[in-house]
Amino acid sequence: MNTVTLVIDKSGTTIIRDGKSLVVKLPDGNSSRIPFSRIESMVVYSKANVETTVWGELATRHIPCVILPSRGKGNECWVGPGLNVKMDVRILQFRAYHSYTESLTAQKFILGKKLDATLALIDCLEYPAKIKGLSEDAAKARQEIETATHKLINNEQKISTMGIEGGADKSLYAFYVKLLPPKWGFHKRIRRPPTDPFNSLLSLCSTLVYSETLNQILLRGLDPCIGIIHATRKNRYSLALDIMEPLRPAITMYAYMLLTEKFILRDFTISSETCLLRKNARSEFYFQWHAITQEWGKLPGCNPAKDISLKQCISEIIDDLIAFWEGGFENE
Template sequence: MTSLFVDRRGVVLELESGAIVFRENGERIGTVPIAPLSRVFLRGDVKLPAALLGKLGEQGVGVVILSGRIGRPSLLLARPHNDAVRRVAQIRLSFDEPFCLQIGKTLIERKLTRQIEWFTELRENDMQVRYELSHALRALEEHWPRIGHASSAASLRGVEGSAAARYFSGLQAVVPNSLHFSGRNRRPPRDPFNALLSLTYTLLHSEIAIALYGAGFDPYVGFYHRLAFGRESLASDLLEPLRPLADQFALALIRKKVLEKDHFSTTEAGCLLGKAGRTRYYAAYGEHSETLRKGINQEIEWLTAQVNEIMATAEDDVRSEDDFEDFG
């Protein structure tokens, strides 16, 4: 399965015999079959009919509309999973604080594991930053027992925040100095690498929300990230262990010179990737999307197993009560 990115002003999309036809100024300029698509990303002045949106939804293809200069995402979800029981169980479990805390601990442990594994690999392959990465690795490893000892979601978020600060200090050592990266900043990002991280996190978050919806979950009801108006909290939950994969992708784009400083522009509104850079980025993201989606699917399969286990236990308890006879 693959992604389709459309970032071209004035293009018109049409449905024709199971394919998307592209027209510009009335002339046909391309055709893409719908069958291999899993996501469609639209940005800019793009027009398409309701029939095409309906066909994409019917085929399980989620549509992400990136609007405005910063590309704020709006999701058009595909046909949902038919089993509402899973969503009911999810909502009930969202009020179970011990369950939510355990889910949060597992997610942050996996995030920390990926960060440590990646930094260990970078340290072995780049002697110039060996000291900085060794220092960051020691700091990250010190957070392992603190995750297990966290007694509440608030204390766990404190551990996560502390680990993130150490992580980005190590990441600063491997990002080229020309990009002026000095740690994570956002809303708006103020340097090219942070702009790249924000864009990748945004796309990945949208992919997770669409996949959760298709798997029968409500993306807005989280366990680690609690309810917040307008936020897909469960998608935010599953994004955490996948962030290191996004970071690796972003750094690879810079190191392989797929993207360079000139592809970005900085104003008072922040640092943004320009049109030429977005074209390069979308092509690279499309090539890498299978790796990212594999990670998404693994996280959703794990979450499904956790919820199903609780559901099965609850069903057993109900059956036990039904079998009990009161002889009083």
């Protein structure tokens, strides 16, 4: 059975549970019934009225849901399953967190995956770079990522690891500054609030990947607040940000593809404070988003590229990390 990403973005919409189905009631009186079994994930923009039993059913069925602020201001919220499984892996995680050596090697393990994915991405960007006369820039970006990879392998301090990762990110985004047409107004990565279409799409895609990542972490019984790379901080799921790192090159490529193939400048509302997709462009975005999540492994920047979904890509990273921890402690 085909599943869907359910997007609720009409103010005044009411969502209730009726048995094994979710019922969406629009302000104009029309309604739709969708079996929970057909929902892959759900995105709700604020000002919708959601019955509390809906959240419980979504969590029980492990269906990730992200609640987004309607005008781009404020924090996102997530709903997912609780920490109700596999206490043993959580103990393994805590042991690794409190061991300097284990936490450093875990940082290098995750960031090594990210740098490998970034190199794969640059390989795929060499052709559009050549067309635009940017072959030297592509070669420079590749050299900088290869240098970062060498530094990472030989690094023995956690604080240096973060610096290496940050420098690699700057190299990639500097390449996108030259690769993207000037009309998109991209000069650097700006997260909150995004100020141009590329940053806007990066932030939206990242939020949705973050939601699925958090869900997969909870399903495996890990504590999403205890990070490896990102410091543990109040009101942040640091481990979810960590697991996302190898996925970020593919996220940047997908946002680039959307700008060059699907969207035009007037699909965005740009003000002095923020840049957001217009409401009539959201439907196209979520249509494309649902399609790409089913074959995420084919995106440039996924290394190695596989015919697998976003959920499966995230699961592989988490499973690899758990196996890495298990191997480390077995060798003590």
